[in-house]
Amino acid sequence: MIAIEDLSKRWPGADRAAVEGVSLTVPEGTSCALIGPSGSGKTTVLRMVNRLVEPSSGAIRIGGEDALRMDAVTLRRRIGYVIQEVGLFPHWSVADNVATVPRLLRWDAARVTRRVEEVLALVGLDPARFATRRPHQLSGGERQRIGVARALAGDPPVLLMDEPFGAVDPVQRGKLQEEVLRLLRQLRKTVLLVTHDVAEAVRLGDAVALLRDGRLVQHAPAAEVLARPADGFAAEFLGADRVLLRLSLFPLEAVPARPEPAPGPPLPEGATLRDALAALLDTGRSAAPLPGGGSLALADLLAFAGTPNPPAG
Amino acid sequence: MEWLSAHPGLFLEAVGDHLLLSLTGLAIGVALALPLGILVAHRPRLAEAAIILAGVLRTVPSLAVLAALLPLLGVGFTPSVIALALLALPPVLVNTVIGIQGADRAALDAARGLGMTGWQRAFRVELPLAAPLIFAGLRVAAVQVVSAAALATFIGGGGLGDLVTQGLALLDTGRMLVGAIAIALLALGTEALLGMLERHLAARVRGA
Ligand SMILES: Nc1ncnc2c1ncn2[C@@H]1O[C@H](COP(=O)(O)OP(=O)(O)OP(=O)(O)O)[C@@H](O)[C@H]1O
Ligand SMILES: [Mg+2]
Numbered sequence: 001m002i003a004i005e006d007l008s009k010r011w012p013g014a015d016r017a018a019v020e021g022v023s024l025t026v027p028e029g030t031s032c033a034l035i036g037p038s039g040s041g042k043t044t045v046l047r048m049v050n051r052l053v054e055p056s057s058g059a060i061r062i063g064g065e066d067a068l069r070m071d072a073v074t075l076r077r078r079i080g081y082v083i084q085e086v087g088l089f090p091h092w093s094v095a096d097n098v099a100t101v102p103r104l105l106r107w108d109a110a111r112v113t114r115r116v117e118e119v120l121a122l123v124g125l126d127p128a129r130f131a132t133r134r135p136h137q138l139s140g141g142e143r144q145r146i147g148v149a150r151a152l153a154g155d156p157p158v159l160l161m162d163e164p165f166g167a168v169d170p171v172q173r174g175k176l177q178e179e180v181l182r183l184l185r186q187l188r189k190t191v192l193l194v195t196h197d198v199a200e201a202v203r204l205g206d207a208v209a210l211l212r213d214g215r216l217v218q219h220a221p222a223a224e225v226l227a228r229p230a231d232g233f234a235a236e237f238l239g240a241d242r243v244l245l246r247l248s249l250f251p252l253e254a255v256p257a258r259p260e261p262a263p264g265p266p267l268p269e270g271a272t273l274r275d276a277l278a279a280l281l282d283t284g285r286s287a288a289p290l291p292g293g294g295s296l297a298l299a300d301l302l303a304f305a306g307t308p309n310p311p312a313g
Numbered sequence: 314m315e316w317l318s319a320h321p322g323l324f325l326e327a328v329g330d331h332l333l334l335s336l337t338g339l340a341i342g343v344a345l346a347l348p349l350g351i352l353v354a355h356r357p358r359l360a361e362a363a364i365i366l367a368g369v370l371r372t373v374p375s376l377a378v379l380a381a382l383l384p385l386l387g388v389g390f391t392p393s394v395i396a397l398a399l400l401a402l403p404p405v406l407v408n409t410v411i412g413i414q415g416a417d418r419a420a421l422d423a424a425r426g427l428g429m430t431g432w433q434r435a436f437r438v439e440l441p442l443a444a445p446l447i448f449a450g451l452r453v454a455a456v457q458v459v460s461a462a463a464l465a466t467f468i469g470g471g472g473l474g475d476l477v478t479q480g481l482a483l484l485d486t487g488r489m490l491v492g493a494i495a496i497a498l499l500a501l502g503t504e505a506l507l508g509m510l511e512r513h514l515a516a517r518v519r520g521a
Contacts, residue, residue, distance in 0.1 A: 050426060052422075052425060052426055073428050073429075073430055074428070075428075076425070076426060076427060076428035077427070077428035081423070081426035081427060083419060083422055083423055083426065085418075085419035085422075086419065086423075087417070087419030087420045087421075087422055087423030087424075088420065088423070089420050089423075089424070089437075089438055090417060090420065090442070090518070090519060091438075091441045091442060091517070091518045091519075100424075100427050100429075101427050101428065104427070104428055104429065104433070136519070147423075150423075150427070151427075
């Protein structure tokens with residue numbers, strides 16, 4: 001668990017605080033996405049958690065321990081950290097990069113080797129092909145995967161990610177998001193993630209925390225934030241397509257199925273409500289068959305999209 | 314060449330003296346410049362001051378350094394070595410500072426974020442990343458020192474320069490030429506050898 005209480009940071013010489021009175025809890029095994037415009041203090045909040053930035057005031061507890069009273073180096077070895085620019089060590093092989101934290105923790109060589117292979121496989125890279133390569137021999141997407149693997153290698157309970165997929169094209173980005181999502185679900189890490197992409201935030205974050213000028217505007221589950229932005233700024237920042245984004249968070253089962261059949265090909269297994277809406281708009285029909293029988297009606301879908309507080313999905 | 318076949322012992326002795334003079338001077342220069350560079354690299358004001366100082370030191374001609382040291386330290390091996398060390402200092406110092414300042418910021422940030430201590434960061438990341446530039450400074454310094462060691466003869470430091478001055482004094486062209494050519498070859502050889510090592514090192518660190 002990450003618990004931040006009344007956290008503030010005032011940079012020397014700045015006329016206003018970069019972060020002011022932010023309180024935020026990320027429950028064990030869940031993820032929280034920090035979003036907000038450029039300069040709103042996202043990175044500063046993140047870097048205070050592993051003490052790369054010392055807070056001016058406030059408290060941070062990690063797994064119940066007071067992070068501000070711990071030795072900063074010890075603290076950081078227990079927290080996985082992925083930075084936007086990836087920051088692989090160019091003079092080391094992929095395996096050495098991934099082994100950084102295990103070696104700092106003085107694991108024995110055999111255990112380090114095993115862990116490196118395990119973590120590389122976890123991020124979808126074949127250890128046999130990649131372990132001995134150097135960072136300059138990797139594509140941008142592969143580099144970001146290694147960055148994630150390096151952060152996971154010491155098996156930290158807490159993970160901090162600052163724009164982890166910033167440097168890749170949209171297609172790669174989508175793929176990486178999907179894989180990291182699978183990984184986070186599988187490993188049950190507690191994750192604080194920074195992004196300024198709303199779609200990425202609601203996809204990867206169980207909860208979303210919106211910052212503006214260093215203050216917390218809203219902190220709630222992703223679907224809730226999309227359904228009910230706290231104010232005009234939040235609504236504008238989340239964008240006019242937030243309704244669509246919200247639909248993409250729900251499976252077909254979130255809308256009660258109708259028993260009667262509908263014409264046309266059935267919606268694919270695992271589709272979201274947004275996919276269903278797209279299919280309905282595409283075919284011009286008022287209902288689409290569900291993969292498991294029955295049908296999904298456009299009217300029901302619209303009703304769902306219009307209710308800020310849908311039945312639990 | 315006749316002179317060479319007639320006095321191989323003298324020649325080898327001069328080469329030996331020359332190398333000893335150069336290596337000692339270079340070693341002392343590097344031993345001063347490297348820690349100094351590491352020390353000031355993270356302090357912008359001091360780093361700037363160090364680079365300016367190095368620039369000043371660099372523009373003083375080698376002969377002037379020798380001459381300036383003469384009244385202070387007298388003649389012989391020691392003042393020659395000190396003069397050569399002063400010559401070796403600027404390029405190594407400047408390149409150490411620039412190399413450390415130019416080390417990949419993101420890699421250093423990651424090193425800190427992953428829990429390396431200051432020392433671990435310096436020795437595992439910062440210095441290896443700065444190594445190609447530091448080595449380039451070393452190459453420049455070595456070539457300068459090997460050439461300038463020829464001037465040590467003026468303050469009785471010995472080396473190949475002796476052959477040139479003796480040749481001039483005795484009107485012995487052979488002796489003079491052997492000395493001059495040997496100095497030139499030594500400088501060229503240093504440049505070639507260290508240049509090769511430098512490319513090798515850069516490829517290892519940055520990947521090429
Ligand atoms: N080291 C620093 N020294 C002084 N001011 C800083 C420092 N780092 C950040 N700031 C200031 O703090 C404020 C918040 O910066 P921060 O990097 O946290 O924003 P951000 O939300 O991460 O922005 P972005 O989306 O552009 O990355 C900015 O006004 C920035 O100029
Ligand atoms: Mg940022």
